Amino acid sequence: MSILDSLVIGAGQAGLSASFHLARLGISHVVLDADTRPGGAWQHRWDALTMRDVHGVAELPGDTPPPRDRARANEAVPAYFAAYEHRHALPVLRPVHVERVEDQDGLLVVRAREGEWTTRTLVNATGTWSHPFLPHFPGMETFVGEQLHTVDYPGPEHFIGTRVLVVGGGASAVQFLGALAPITDTLWVTRREPVWRNDDFTPEAGAAAVALVEQRVAAGLPPESVVSVTGLMLRPQEREAERLGAYADRRPLFERIEPDGVRWADGSFEQVDVILWATGFRPAVTHLAPLHLRSAAGGIQLDRNGRGTTAVADPRVQLVGYGPSASTIGANRAGRSAAKGVQRALQSTNARVTSG
Numbered sequence: 397m398s399i400l401d402s403l404v405i406g407a408g409q410a411g412l413s414a415s416f417h418l419a420r421l422g423i424s425h426v427v428l429d430a431d432t433r434p435g436g437a438w439q440h441r442w443d444a445l446t447m448r449d450v451h452g453v454a455e456l457p458g459d460t461p462p463p464r465d466r467a468r469a470n471e472a473v474p475a476y477f478a479a480y481e482h483r484h485a486l487p488v489l490r491p492v493h494v495e496r497v498e499d500q501d502g503l504l505v506v507r508a509r510e511g512e513w514t515t516r517t518l519v520n521a522t523g524t525w526s527h528p529f530l531p532h533f534p535g536m537e538t539f540v541g542e543q544l545h546t547v548d549y550p551g552p553e554h555f556i557g558t559r560v561l562v563v564g565g566g567a568s569a570v571q572f573l574g575a576l577a578p579i580t581d582t583l584w585v586t587r588r589e590p591v592w593r594n595d596d597f598t599p600e601a602g603a604a605a606v607a608l609v610e611q612r613v614a615a616g617l618p619p620e621s622v623v624s625v626t627g628l629m630l631r632p633q634e635r636e637a638e639r640l641g642a643y644a645d646r647r648p649l650f651e652r653i654e655p656d657g658v659r660w661a662d663g664s665f666e667q668v669d670v671i672l673w674a675t676g677f678r679p680a681v682t683h684l685a686p687l688h689l690r691s692a693a694g695g696i697q698l699d700r701n702g703r704g705t706t707a708v709a710d711p712r713v714q715l716v717g718y719g720p721s722a723s724t725i726g727a728n729r730a731g732r733s734a735a736k737g738v739q740r741a742l743q744s745t746n747a748r749v750t751s752g
Contacts (some may be wrong), residue, residue, distance in 0.1 A: 397475050397481045397595075398470050398514070398570070399514050399515065400424060400426060400513060400514065400515040400516065401423045401425060401515070401516055401517065401723075401738070401742055402424070402425040402426045402427055402515060402516065402517045402518065402519060402604070403419055403425055403427075403506055403513055403515040403517075403518055403519070403535075404418070404422050404425060404426070404427040404428070404518075404519040404521055405425055405427075405494050405497075405506070405518070405519070405521060405522055405683075406427075406428075406429060406430075406436070406520070406522040406524050406717070406719065407428075407429035407431070407434065407477070407481070407486075407490070407521075407524060408436025408437060408438075408477075408521060408638070408715035409429055409436060409453075409454070409456065409477075409717070410429055410482065410521040410523065410717035410727035410730075410731055411429070411436075411519070411521030411716070411717075411727065412427075412456055412477060412480060412486060413457055413653050413727060413728045413730070413731025413732070414455045414521055414714070414730075414731040414734045414735055414741075415484075415486045415487070415488070415650070415731075416422065416456070416458070416484055416486065416731065417457065417731050417732045417734070417735030417736075418519075418738060419484065419486070420735070421738075421739055423735070423738060423739065423742070425487065425515075425519075426487045426488075426489055426510065426513065427486060427487055427488040427489065428488075428489055428492040428494055428506070428513070428581065429489070429490040429491065429492060429706075430490070430491055430492065430493050430494070431490060431491060432490060433474065433478070433490070433492045433735055434477040434478035434481055434488070435470075435473060435474025435477050435478070435546075435663075436473075436474075436477065436523070436525075436591035437525035437526075438469060438470060438472045438473035438474055439470055439473075440470070440478075440525065440547065441469050441470040442470070442544065442549045442550060442551045442553035443468055443470065443551050443669070444546050444553075444575065445463050445468070445470065446465070446466045446467060446468060446469060447463065447464050447466070447467050447468075447472050447473075447618045447639075448464055448465060448466055448529045449461060449469070449571070449631075450464075450469050450524035450632075451632065452575065453473055453476075454727070454728055455504055455728075456480050456728065457478075457728060457731065457732070458484075458744075459480060462476045466593075473747065474629045476491075479687065482492060484501075486515045487509065491510070492509075492510050493506050493508055493509045493510065493733075494506055494507070494508045494522075494683050495507055495508055495509065495683055496683055496685075496686055497518060497557075497683055497684055497686060498684070498686045498687070498689060499686070499687060500514075503515065503516060504506055504518050504633070504687075504712060506518070506612055506653075508672060508676045515711070516712065516741070516742060516745060517712045517714070517738045517741045517742060518712060519689060519705075519714045519715075519716060519734045519735075519738065520681065520713065520714065520715050520716070520718070521716045521717050521727075522679075522680040522681065522717070523679075523680060523681075523717045524653050524677035524678060524679055524680055524717075525547065525677060525680075526680045527677055527678045527679065527680045527682075528545045528546065528673075528675075528676075528677050529545045529675050529677055529678050530545055530673055530675060531673075531677050533590075533650070533652060533653050534651070534652040534653070534712060535652045535653040535654055536653040537621060537656050538653065538654065538670050539653050539655060539656075539658070539671065540655045540669065540671045540699050541558075541669045541670055541671065541672070542669065542671070543671045543673065544670065544671075544673065545672075545673045545674075545675070545740075546568050546662055546672075546673070546675075546677075546741075549572070549672070552575040552579060552580075553579075555576055555579075555580050555670060555672075556579055556580050557580065557581070558580060558581070558669035558670050559581040559582075559583070559667065559668045559669050559670070560576055560580060560581070560582050560583070560668065560669070560670045560672055560707060561582075561583045561584075561585060561658065561666070561668040561669075561670065561671045561672065562576070562582060562583070562584050562585070562672045563585050563586075563671060563672065563673050563674060563675060564586065564648075564673065564674030564675045564676065565587060565590050565628075566585035566628075566676060567628065567673040568676075569584065569586070569674035570628055570630065571634070572644065572672060572682075572690075573634070573637050573642045574630075574631070574633055574634030574636075574676055575633075575637075576637075576642075576644075577636070577637035577640050577642035578636045578640065582637075582642050583607065583618050583645065583666060583668065584642060584643065584645060584646045584647065585646070585647050585648070585649055585650060585658075586646055586648070586649070587648075587649050589646075590628055590632075590643075590646060591627045591628065591740070592627060592628050592629070593628065593629045609719050610702035610703050610719070611697050611702060611703070612695065612719070613695065613696075613697065613702035613704070613718075613719040614698070614701040614702030614703075615693060615695075615697070615702075616690075616691030616693040616695050616697035616708075617693045617694065617719060617720070618678075618679075618693075618694050618695040619695060619719035621680065629723060637693050647660075647739075648660075650666075653671070658671075659703075665718060672673060675743055679696075679718055681696065681715075681718070684696075684713070685706050687707075687710055687713065689707045689709045689713065690709075690711060691708075691709070696709070696715060696718065697709065698715065698718075699737075700721065702708045702719065704733060704737070705718075705730050705733045705734040705737055705742055706737045706741075711737070711741050711744070712741050713738045714733075714734035715734075715737060716730035716731055716733075716734050717730065
């Protein structure tokens with residue numbers, strides 16, 4: 397049986413960063429990726445999303461970021477990732493669909509549809525895109541119109557001539573309204589009153605937002621996204637929607653869904669043709685359940701007061717793209733941290749073997 401020193405699950409930005417740093421440290425590993433081609437979650441984004449529209453793609457380690465132009469993000473970023481994999485000869489295997497990771501006599505066994513691998517350490521870089529969150533509302537199964545989540549968004553032209561209800565208080569909802577309000581009828585609903593930023597998003601503000609996410613991870617709580625604590629900002633391409641009142645007409649959450657619309661607790665009703673659920677994602681970590689990493693609070697507690705990548709419950713496991721490292725900049729830093737965490741775990745194992 398061949399035993400790897402480490403194994404990375406996921407070849408998005410965090411996974412590629414981790415692989416790069418593992419290679420620099422001389423740690424033998426493979427990267428298992430569920431997609432058929434490079435690009436991580438970016439290859440699944442809608443065609444209308446351009447590099448000019450995205451919040452930014454940080455450069456991969458030792459590289460420069462792709463240009464912020466009008467190229468389609470679902471083409472430009474996968475091409476960038478593919479070139480990076482080739483240039484650094486990263487050991488990516490695809491498509492591999494990991495189903496479970498189990499402990500077996502002190503080693504980690506990664507079981508997938510396509511086979512199994514045994515490794516001493518693990519870097520989990522599966523992100524969130526494959527686990528969209530869809531809240532349940534009474535009557536939602538009776539709706540005769542169309543219901544789509546962010547992962548299904550086909551681009552703005554699809555919605556022309558319909559009345560679209562956008563549900564969610566995050567950046568995706570703001571972007572969808574920005575694209576849809578100028579071309580069709582929209583209605584915005586959020587669970588809480590939106591919090592808008594009017595000041596510049598400085599590095600200090602970003603660090604403060606990340607610190608709030610770190611506090612949750614340090615306490616073993618389920619992480620919130622970094623974006624959820626930064627507040628909302630309008631970009632130039634969303635000013636027309638603002639002028640049209642798309643953001644000012646925001647309403648609180650409805651109570652139930654009916655066949656042709658939604659109804660609030662006060663009895664008021666709005667007819668809609670489409671419900672667009674911009675309700676976010678959850679970490680894709682169900683395959684790690686056999687390792688019992690979750691704390692009593694429901695999240696996976698990480699070391700260094702939430703700033704690290706090592707699972708407190710099992711130091712053999714590193715998590716990148718989880719909690720504070722879910723942003724592109726955070727993912728790169730986490731890749732380096734994870735590689736060092738793998739190195740420490742291997743050194744600790746070797747020390748135990750030597751002393752024994």
